[in-house]
Amino acid sequence: MSDAVDALNRVFGYPEFRGQQREIVEHVIGGGDALVLMPTGGGKSLCYQIPALVRPGTGVVISPLIALMQDQVDALRTAGVRANFLNSTQDYDERRLVEAEFVGGELDLLYVAPEGLGTPAVQRLLDRGTISLFAIDEAHCVAQWGHDFRPDYLALSMLHERWPEVPRIALTATATTATRDEIATRLQLTDARHFTASFDRPNIQYRIVAKNDPKKQLLDLLRTEHPGDAGIVYCLSRASVEKHAEYLSANGIPALPYHAGLDPRTRARNQSRFLREEGLVMVATIAFGMGIDKPDVRFVAHLDLPKSVEGYYQETGRAGRDGLPSTAWLSYGLQDVVQLRKMIDSSEGDLNFRRNANRHLDAMLALCETVSCRRGQLLAYFDQAATAETCGNCDTCLTPPESWDGTVPAQKLLSTVFRLQKERNQKFGAGQSIDILLGKRTDKVSQFRHDELTVFGIGADLREAEWRGVVRQLLAGGYLAVEGEYGTLVLTERSGSVLRGEVTLMMRRETPAQRRSSSRSPG
Ligand code: ADP
Ligand code: ZN
Numbered sequence: 475m476s477d478a479v480d481a482l483n484r485v486f487g488y489p490e491f492r493g494q495q496r497e498i499v500e501h502v503i504g505g506g507d508a509l510v511l512m513p514t515g516g517g518k519s520l521c522y523q524i525p526a527l528v529r530p531g532t533g534v535v536i537s538p539l540i541a542l543m544q545d546q547v548d549a550l551r552t553a554g555v556r557a558n559f560l561n562s563t564q565d566y567d568e569r570r571l572v573e574a575e576f577v578g579g580e581l582d583l584l585y586v587a588p589e590g591l592g593t594p595a596v597q598r599l600l601d602r603g604t605i606s607l608f609a610i611d612e613a614h615c616v617a618q619w620g621h622d623f624r625p626d627y628l629a630l631s632m633l634h635e636r637w638p639e640v641p642r643i644a645l646t647a648t649a650t651t652a653t654r655d656e657i658a659t660r661l662q663l664t665d666a667r668h669f670t671a672s673f674d675r676p677n678i679q680y681r682i683v684a685k686n687d688p689k690k691q692l693l694d695l696l697r698t699e700h701p702g703d704a705g706i707v708y709c710l711s712r713a714s715v716e717k718h719a720e721y722l723s724a725n726g727i728p729a730l731p732y733h734a735g736l737d738p739r740t741r742a743r744n745q746s747r748f749l750r751e752e753g754l755v756m757v758a759t760i761a762f763g764m765g766i767d768k769p770d771v772r773f774v775a776h777l778d779l780p781k782s783v784e785g786y787y788q789e790t791g792r793a794g795r796d797g798l799p800s801t802a803w804l805s806y807g808l809q810d811v812v813q814l815r816k817m818i819d820s821s822e823g824d825l826n827f828r829r830n831a832n833r834h835l836d837a838m839l840a841l842c843e844t845v846s847c848r849r850g851q852l853l854a855y856f857d858q859a860a861t862a863e864t865c866g867n868c869d870t871c872l873t874p875p876e877s878w879d880g881t882v883p884a885q886k887l888l889s890t891v892f893r894l895q896k897e898r899n900q901k902f903g904a905g906q907s908i909d910i911l912l913g914k915r916t917d918k919v920s921q922f923r924h925d926e927l928t929v930f931g932i933g934a935d936l937r938e939a940e941w942r943g944v945v946r947q948l949l950a951g952g953y954l955a956v957e958g959e960y961g962t963l964v965l966t967e968r969s970g971s972v973l974r975g976e977v978t979l980m981m982r983r984e985t986p987a988q989r990r991s992s993s994r995s996p997g
Contacts, residue, residue, distance in 0.1 A: 477528045478503060482520070485527065485553050492517050494669050498643070499524045502607060507666035508643040509613070509658060513673050514788065515769075515795035518645045522609035523583065525643075527555065531604030532581045536588050537611040538624055539765040541742070543585045550583060559585035560596065576603045588615075588626035597636065605640045608633050610661065612764065613644035614784075617656040619830045620648075621782040627660075634662040642666070647791060648784045651857045673787070673856045677794045678802050680848040681869040682841070684943070684984060685807030688777050689721055695775065695803055696727055696755070703772035704748070707757045708789055710778035710813070718777065719757040732758035763789060769796035775803045779810035782834035783841055783855045806842050808904055808946045811835075812961030819957060839950035845875050845982055880981035883936060883944050884972050886911060888954065890929045891963045892973070897927070901962035908933075908941040943984040948972075951979070 478499050482488050491499070494510075495517055501508055502525040512518050526533025537543065543559040550557040558572045558581055575581050576599065590596045614620045616627035633642060644661055646653075658664060683691065692707065707722075709715045712733040722729035730744040748756045749768050756762060760780075774793040780786040786804070794800030818831045837855060844851050848868040850860035864871040890907045894900045900922065909916050910924050913931025924930060933941060945963070948954040953968045971977045 478524050481524050481527045485555060486520065486523075487553075488520075491520075493671055495520055498669050501667055501669075502641055502643050503528050505641050507641055507663055508669060509654065509663055509666045510643060510645045510669045511649050511654065511673075512645070512647060512669075512671040513675060514647045514791035515675075516647070516671050518611075518647070521645065522607060522643050523550070523555070525641075526583050526606050526609075529606035531579070531606035532576055533583045533607045533609060534600065534605055535583060535585045535609040535611060536591055536630065537585055537765075538588055538615055538626075539612070540587050541745070542765045543587075547583075547585060555583060556581050557583040557585070560590055561585075561587040562590070573599055576600075579604060588624065588630065591633075592626060592629040600637075605637060608637070608640055608642045610642065610644040612646060613657050613661065614646040614648050614653055616660045617649075617653045619656065620653045621784045621834060622648075631660055631662050648788045650784070650855065653784070670858075673858055674849065674853060674860070675791060675794065676865070676867065677797050678790060678800050679867050679869075680790070680802050680852070682804045682806060682848065683869075684939070685777075685805040685810070686939075688805050689718065691805055692718070692775055692777065693722070693725055693727075695773070695801075696722070699801065700773050702753045704753055704768065704770055705755050705773035705775065706763065706771060706789075706792060707755060707775045707777060708760060708780075709757065710759070712759060714777065715757050715759055722755055722757065727755055728753065729755040729757050732756055732762040734759065734761045760785065760789065763792050766792060767795070768792075770798070771795070771800065772798075773801040773803060775801075775805075777805060779804070779806045779814060779842070780838060781814060781831070783837045783852065784834070786838060786841070787852060787856075804842070808942050808949075811839065811946065811949050812903070812956050815956045816959065816961055820959070836950070836952065843947050843950040843982060845870060845877050845980070847871050876983035877980045878983055880944055880947065880979045881972070881975070881977070883933065883941070884948055884953065884979050884981075885975070886929065886933050887941070887944055887948065888965065888969050888973050890927070891954065891965055892969075893927055893929055894924075895965070898922070901958075901964060903956075903961050904942065904945045904963055907963060908938060908945070911936075911941060912938060937984075940984050944981065947979070947981050953979075 482491060498508055498510055498521045510518060510521055522533060540561045540563060543561055547557045547559050558575055560569060560572050576584055610630060615622055615624040617623060644657055644663060658666065707718060709718055712735045715731050715733045719729045719731040730748060732741060732744050748754050771793050774790045790802035793802055814835055818828050841851050847864050848870055849865040853860045887907060890910055894902060906918060909919055910927060910930055911933030913934050915925060919925055952966055953972050955964050955966045957964050
């Protein structure tokens with residue numbers, strides 16, 4: 475029996491390797507570099523833990539998850555692995571102890587924060603011991619155009635220069651081809667073997683709904699489909715986190731808030747309660763979740779639109795690590811698009827940064843508006859082919875959306891924006907354009923004499939919700955854009971093709987909020 479299998483059986487208690495684990499482990503034990511792309515829950519940890527046990531010396535694991543290091547190390551120690559960590563939460567004496575263990579060759583694994591590794595003190599320390607390998611966890615953090623860039627990761631390119639003979643294994647659960655290439659370049663992993671697992675998570679049911687009354691939609695979802703289940707609800711802002719945690723609690727669903735504005739102790743307490751107790755709902759910003767290993771998270775709900783498909787995939791991936799049926803539910807509306815574009819416009823990043831952020835958002839919008847299989851589209855985003863045209867476990871496969879020819883309404887809407895801009899030199903948000911099309915005589919309409927425009931009332935054949943759908947889909951397709959602090963609508967280069975009738979725009983039919991039959995109360 476090989477040493478690797480022996481470690482797998484004896485230390486971790488598993489009968490066999492899963493997926494590509496064996497190949498990866500053998501490659502790293504043999505001294506090769508590796509870049510591992512595996513979805514959350516795929517079993518990345520063993521890929522470096524076992525080589526660290528087999529190779530002489532200490533495996534140095536670089537991880538941004540400082541808050542989890544203690545737990546990870548405790549779990550390893552319980553299994554008999556000699557592990558410890560170095561990070562900023564420790565005092566001088568504690569650090570001294572760990573350093574002595576490392577230099578004395580008493581550690582199989584040493585976890586370090588990336589900012590630590592950048593310091594000469596830690597680098598000198600590492601020179602004094604024997605390093606068996608470097609594992610760079612959450613390696614996508616090095617990608618500047620990715621969704622989770624951490625500047626400290628850039629310094630990791632020096633690993634190769636300073637310790638050229640030590641094998642390196644970079645791991646991530648999220649990477650498009652572009653991100654993968656960037657990881658390889660920045661970490662100087664040019665000769666590394668790439669291991670890419672399937673990113674499909676067949677037990678997760680993907681659903682994206684139009685946002686009408688999000689609080690109530692969420693409550694319905696939890697009550698009818700996930701009573702008593704543990705889950706995560708993601709919100710964009712801290713205020714929204716607080717509000718929704720209170721709302722759920724007030725409605726009999728045990729919920730805890732989590733965001734970076736809470737004091738560290740409350741945050742740590744809420745996190746550990748979520749991990750240990752059953753049936754708790756964590757309402758959180760995306761500050762929560764990376765590295766959280768709770769197998770029975772039954773649902774991940776997004777109340778606001780994520781900024782990228784990578785983020786969405788990673789966050790929803792926290793559901794159903796145990797392989798049992800789970801739900802990924804997202805509610806999204808026009809206001810999300812307006813708000814996120816606004817955040818991008820007003821960010822401090824340069825033009826390149828903003829262009830990149832907009833591209834990420836565009837891909838997310840395309841996923842929301844697709845009429846074909848969500849899973850297929852997600853996998854395609856990660857350059858992977860779906861096994862079938864329909865997966866049978868996403869909303870578009872389960873209840874195929876009706877599509878309709880929205881070309882004429884699109885032209886009406888774009889004409890309205892055009893006339894406001896051209897004839898009046900005015901820019902307004904979606905609400906005003908829709909009021910004009912519906913022929914509503916609101917105060918604002920009268921004040922600006924918008925009832926005198928030729929487009930006034932020409933869209934009365936559609937409902938307001940349908941108009942919002944038209945705007946959303948035009949934004950998603952790049953036929954319309956929002957700008958500025960008030961989210962005003964402006965035409966784009968592509969608008970002309972619609973106005974001139976050169977394209978046909980098939981749109982998703984807006985359905986009223988879907989309800990499950992079980993949720994209907996009698997009468
Ligand atoms: P990742 O880091 O990729 O999200 P983990 O390394 O945390 O995934 O592994 C996810 C879960 O799968 C863990 O509970 C782990 O113990 C389990 N696991 C990993 N490899 C195996 C295996 N070969 N056999 C059985 N369980 C495994
Ligand atoms: Zn599908």
